[in-house]
Amino acid sequence: MRFALVAVGVLVTAAIITHSLQRYGLSTLAVEREAIRGWLAGDGLYAYRSPMNEAGAALPPAPALLVAPLTLLPLPVAGWLLALTGLAALALSALVIAGPVARRHGRRRGPFVLAAVTLALLAEPVRAAIGLGRPELMIFALLAADLLGLRRAARLRDRSLAALLRARRSPRVALATRRSPADRPRAARIVHAFRNTLPSRYSGDLSESSKRSRREVDTSGGGTLRRIWANGSWAGAGTGLAVTFSATALLFVVYLLITRQRRAALTALATAAVVTLGMLVVAPDETLTWYGTTMWELARPAPVSDLDNQSLAGMMARLYGFPAPPVLVWFAFGILLVAVGLIRARSAHTEGDEVAAFTLVGLTAAVAGPVTTAAESLWMLPAVLVLADAGLRRRLSVRLPRSTRRTGTVYLTAAAVGYLILIATPAWSLRWNVPALALILLVNVLPWRQGAPTLPTARPAPHRRAAIPLPRGR
Incomplete structure (x- = not known):
């Protein structure tokens, strides 16, 4: 049965990749491939223009150098190699983002991640990235890898804090914790208090335990590399x-x-x-050209007012009927959206939901950027996952009030509608700017989950009954 399921999954994946390559025709990769060939022949990397639509390469020098070996292969073979690389990047991203959701709901991580990858393959952003030959899936995986590193670093900090809490014995610790400034984060207050007030004997015990843990990591195999991977210092x-x-x-x-x-x-x-x-x-010439002029040519691959551009700039350009949006109006609304997205991302990080925080930043970058095609709106996929997880949490919890459970139903409905938009993006939805409006709405209303447990205090205050139970003076 497992072999049959794996075979069916491989066939379905191959069918989806083949359909995507045939539908989009690797048009972006074809332009970049010819531009890189001209670069290797002695021309500039950004001098090439497609004879069909006058589109030029909009690839920075670093990824262009990585794509350069693919110019030796036929275009279909190069497209399949990029598609397989993107599929591996998508699997890594799903493991980092969807894996904790499966564990939290008591499900096996492997089948849940495979199901998430399959559902993501059916979405338009993934199909467009594969079919056009764009590097968005690799960028998504790089950011997801940093998310894993930040998660490991936070876990190490939590363990260090737990060791400090277990080691304290002095009443000065609780006193220093209570007198810490209220505007500092709770974890930082406790760590600062313990570091300054622990007796020397406990500091020695902590140093010995930390040395022992380091020796255990070093002797378990891998040495320094394993320790760097475990503590997330590469984030x-x-x-x-x-x-x-x-x-x-x-x-x-x-x-x-x-x-x-x-x-x-x-x-x-x-x-x-x-x-x-x-x-x-x-x-040097291509790098200076890219950062000097080419990066600022927003209409290089296509006009800003093109229907495929579902950013705020593209929507405003189409509403005003201009090739480009009014700069001052776009800046005003764009800065407002960036401020809202970053503030909400910081709040999600404070509550312990780093996935929702990264998703909000990705959605903000997509909607506030000058050009956002279907391949560049990949962060709508983790947004759908966050909506579904938040809805299930509220719906399945029996301790929450009925109004909160109704909110869970709303989140589940929004996740289903959002995924349907990602699967089938008809032409009328592009004319009515449905993806752009969905990005703006998600930046403003995407929920976050209570991911971090409450940090324990140094010494809980004893519960005392008031001498006079009624309010005094009234």
Whole structure:
């Protein structure tokens, strides 16, 4: 039975990939392939224009260097290789994003992740990314890898905090915790209090336990690499690589900074700087041309007012009847959407739902960016998952009031409608800007889940009955 299910899954996946390649014809990859061939022949990377629609390559130098070996292969073979790479990236992303949902609902992670990958393959963003030969699935996987790293780093911090809580014995700890400033985060207050007030004997015990845990990690195989993988100190490298692939990924760096995840933000900036400097050494002319002029040519692949552009800029350009939107009006509404998205993402991070936080940042980047095609709206898929999970939590909980359970029904209905929009995107929905309106709505109403347990206090205050139970003075 398992062999039959695997065989059916492989056949269905191959059929979906074949249909996507035939429907979209690898048009984007074909343009980029000819541009890279001209670059290798001595012409500029951005000098090529397609004779059919005058479209030019809009690929940064770093991914262009990665795609360069595919120019030696026929276009269908190169398309299949990119499709398989994108499928592996999609599976990695589903494992990171959908795996904890399965574990939380008591389901096996493997079948749940495979079902999520299958449902994602049927969606228009994944089919467009595969059929056009675009790198959006790889960018999505890089950001999901950083999400995994941040999750591991947070887990390590929770364990360290639990060790500090178990080790305290002095009443000064509780006193320092109660006198901490109220505006500091709770976990940071407790850690700061314990670090400053623990007696020396407990600090020694903690240092010995940390050394022992490090020795256990080192002797279990892998050494330094295993320790780096376990503690998530590499978080931010994926975002840095994503920045060199797409400039809209810079919004994730801003999110890391405003949520005080400074180590990941600095790692991302350092990675992006190292890759950019490396490309300056390898291809200086193309790198300067990209960051100087080509990146700002918004209508290079297609006009901003094209129906496929479902960003705020494309919607406003079509509403005004211009080739491009009014700049001041677009900036005003775009900055407002960015502020709302980042504020809500920070709130989701505070509540412990990093998946919802990353999803809100991705949706904000998609709607506020100048050009957002179907392949660039991949963050609607985890948004549908977050809606479904939040709806199930509220619907299945017997301790919540009836109004909250009705809200769960609304979330489940919104998840079903959103997935139907992703599966079938008819032409009338593009004319009526349905995907763009859905992106704007999700940025404003996407819920987040209570992901982090409440941190224990240093010493719970004893419950005392009031001497006078009634309010005094009245």
